[in-house]
Amino acid sequence: MTHRDVWDGLVGQDKVVSFLRKSSTEGTTTHAYLFVGPPGSGKRSAARALACALLCEDGGCGTCSVCTRIKRGSYPDVRVYEPEGAATYMVEQAREIIHDTNLSPVEGPLKIYILDRAEAFNPAAANALLKTLEEPPDDVVLILLTISWESVLPTIASRCQVVRFAPVSPSTAVALMAERSGVGPDDAMAALAASGGVIPRALDFISSPVRRAARGRLLGVLRDLPVMDGRDVLEAARELLTSVKAPLDEVRVRQEAELRERVEFLGKTAGSLKPIEDRHKRELSAREREGIGELVNVAGSWLRDVAATAAGAPELVANRDAADDIAAAASCIGDRQLARAANAVSEARRRISYNVSPQLAIEAMLFDIQEAITCPRSWE
Numbered sequence: 450m451t452h453r454d455v456w457d458g459l460v461g462q463d464k465v466v467s468f469l470r471k472s473s474t475e476g477t478t479t480h481a482y483l484f485v486g487p488p489g490s491g492k493r494s495a496a497r498a499l500a501c502a503l504l505c506e507d508g509g510c511g512t513c514s515v516c517t518r519i520k521r522g523s524y525p526d527v528r529v530y531e532p533e534g535a536a537t538y539m540v541e542q543a544r545e546i547i548h549d550t551n552l553s554p555v556e557g558p559l560k561i562y563i564l565d566r567a568e569a570f571n572p573a574a575a576n577a578l579l580k581t582l583e584e585p586p587d588d589v590v591l592i593l594l595t596i597s598w599e600s601v602l603p604t605i606a607s608r609c610q611v612v613r614f615a616p617v618s619p620s621t622a623v624a625l626m627a628e629r630s631g632v633g634p635d636d637a638m639a640a641l642a643a644s645g646g647v648i649p650r651a652l653d654f655i656s657s658p659v660r661r662a663a664r665g666r667l668l669g670v671l672r673d674l675p676v677m678d679g680r681d682v683l684e685a686a687r688e689l690l691t692s693v694k695a696p697l698d699e700v701r702v703r704q705e706a707e708l709r710e711r712v713e714f715l716g717k718t719a720g721s722l723k724p725i726e727d728r729h730k731r732e733l734s735a736r737e738r739e740g741i742g743e744l745v746n747v748a749g750s751w752l753r754d755v756a757a758t759a760a761g762a763p764e765l766v767a768n769r770d771a772a773d774d775i776a777a778a779a780s781c782i783g784d785r786q787l788a789r790a791a792n793a794v795s796e797a798r799r800r801i802s803y804n805v806s807p808q809l810a811i812e813a814m815l816f817d818i819q820e821a822i823t824c825p826r827s828w829e
């Protein structure tokens with residue numbers, strides 16, 4: 450490679466990169482892709498890179514206005530969707546996507562749709578989308594993302610070109626984080642743990658002081674849980690939820706900038722702001738769910754750290770800044786208690802995916818972890 454371009458960020462995916470790069474330069478891209486790979490393998494980044502390669506005049510330079518806006522998520526002809534229901538895509542959402550594919554591109558020659566969590570298409574939503582997947586308008590490229598091919602409805606998978614992503618090792622992820630944000634290995638590991646190993650999310654996390662503060666608050670709560678009473682736990686859950694909502698202001702500022710940009714570009718009469726405003730609302734609720742997911746991730750990684758320390762492998766601790774508290778907890782929590790606490794975390798994940806109120810899910814998780822890890826008096 451002689452120059453840097455938009456594909457450079459995809460570490461550990463040489464085969465995928467050379468395939469997509471080749472098809473975009475040779476003009477042999479297809480209309481529907483299914484990117485399959487574990488969390489953190491770079492599917493979203495690859496989808497955006499492919500969008501840049503197809504829309505940028507230099508084939509994805511990574512630095513022009515088109516590439517920059519695609520990467521930032523504000524280019525009008527690249528749309529990113531994820532399930533609007535907590536667990537599945539809604540039929541209405543599929544219809545909205547189809548309707549949108551029939552409109553002309555706003556700015557470029559193509560419109561690109563990135564549909565995250567393609568496994569969340571239930572049969573009804575998938576049926577609505579099938580015809581578009583099979584024969585999208587000529588100026589449309591659909592890129593569906595999923596963690597496993599088996600989990601996607603066969604009617605969807607069979608209509609897409611499947612591109613498989615390899616898992617990225619933790620050490621590669623840490624090295625990439627360091628290269629991108631200059632962050633040290635300890636902070637990189639903590640951010641990856643909070644973000645479920647997804648590198649772009651971890652990079653976002655690093656750049657958000659309010660999200661880092663929410664993590665710090667939760668680590669403090671986990672440390673203090675054994676000595677908290679019921680009212681303290683409820684108060685802690687409330688505070689954590691407030692801290693999860695704080696980063697939404699960061700999202701709102703970006704959204705307002707996008708709306709202003711759109712109005713400047715199209716004029717106020719365009720009447721096309723409604724879909725953007727709707728997308729912004731969805732983004733806000735997705736961002737809130739992600740923030741709550743982060744809390745659950747941090748709790749899960751803290752418990753893994755306690756288990757690793759108890760098993761005599763403190764070098765595996767991801768939350769290095771809490772290593773002392775983790776060691777203290779490891780000295781008194783037994784295997785069975787840890788297993789029960791880990792169950793509390795999975796249960797919280799399940800509750801959140803079923804749209805249980807976040808407040809209730811976090812309260813229940815803290816109470817369950819507290820019950821599991823508090824050292825019985827007879828041990829003292």
Ligand SMILES: [Zn+2]
Binds near residue numbers: 501
């Ligand atoms: Zn470019």
